[in-house]
Amino acid sequence: MSNVLLVDDEPGVLFTLTEVLTERGHRVITARSGAEALTKIDDADAVLTDLSMPGMDGLELMGQIVQRDATLPVVLLTAHGSERVAVAAMKQGAYHYLAKPFDIDEVAVVLERALEARRLRIDNRRMSAEQTLGRRIIGASRPMRRLLEATSRIATRDVTVLVRGETGTGKEFVAELLHAQSLRAKQPLVRFNCAALPAELADAELFGHVKGAFTGATANRQGYFAQADGGTLILDEIGELPLAVQAKLLRVLQEGEIQPVGSGRIEKVNVRVVASTNRDLAAEAKTGVFREDLYYRLAVVELIVPPLRDRKDDIPALSAEFARRYGERFGLGKVSLEPALVDALSKEDWPGNVRQLENTIARLAALSSGGVIGLADYEAASGTSPATSQDSLPVSDTDDSSPAPDARNGPSLKEQVEAFERGLVGRALESTGGNQSEAARRLGVSRVTLIDKMKKYNLNQKR
16 A cells, blocks of 8 residues: 555545545555655655645655655646646656646556656666665565655765664664665775773774784774774764774764874765764753764764564565575575464564574574474474574574474484574574674674684685
């Protein structure tokens, strides 16, 4: 169902068009003025507006809509004799115009074409980004469509962006998508986890250091800002950045300058910063927990990633994609999910969000023999609601509440454990862009151990 925003100061026109479009399967939103319409366009898939209205007319409204969202089609209703103005409006971005008195069937046909054109534009942008990122973008639900459209608009505008959302919602993916669709896409993409290091080390990692700057600094080292020069630096969990380092970050954002630890030399850098957090930095800035001036520098544009409970329409597609991905990764061939299982997954609240859903599907795939995974497999594998698993993949041989596995002709326990381990290592490498040091840190093993596992499972990701 598509949302059509009707804008007209005549109640009779609004009533007639609402009745007709509702009968044809559209959800209709109405506004009596251009100013009112601007407060409702975030929920619209197409706009049908009168050209001549008091205050903000249809032409001015169309101009503001095009600036906000170039993919949102605007169809103008014009009075007799206004055709010349309408043609000029089409050159400025209007999708089409219809002269009054209009034909109801013609209005419906034009709107259908406008909606299809919008879908094609969005799909083309998505396909281009998927090719750059090397993975599918799943977001057919309305909250995700709005987020993806906003991301596409902002990506080419070289501003600092703050991506906010609960743990596991996919903030890192949105940050990567911003880079993939930006003018810096062919330049470096560098990530830094602000929660990973104490203030002294975070300072040196971000801005670099010179030989002898501190104990253990045996050589000059280029920091993350210098590594990202010309490209994008993603600062994960920016709310965890120590206050001492926040002041230096503010200077980089204001002046485009860094000073390596132990150096008296100032260096210029050209870096776009995309920060992410699961905390309310605006509230923390007011209490002094986070620098207020830094918050305003980071949140030039703020994107909110919706929790999975608010985008349940995406759960079937996400589940199918994860089943496909882990079926391939575990060498199981084609893996699909029973409709009853998908229905059960779609009813859960998922406090761990997309990450929790992914881990649940990964666990089911690791414990399966491939083929179709059913609701019974899920119940046998977890023993509890997926809402209790959060971000981990608990597999315990001491859990008496879990039923014993049945004796079918599937992989041995050793093979299943290895498939599970291979999936964890592969996922860690994938989520860190192949960065072995960061992947090892996330897995809680040494880099040498990680490399051994990569050789064992033939995971040839070099970085």
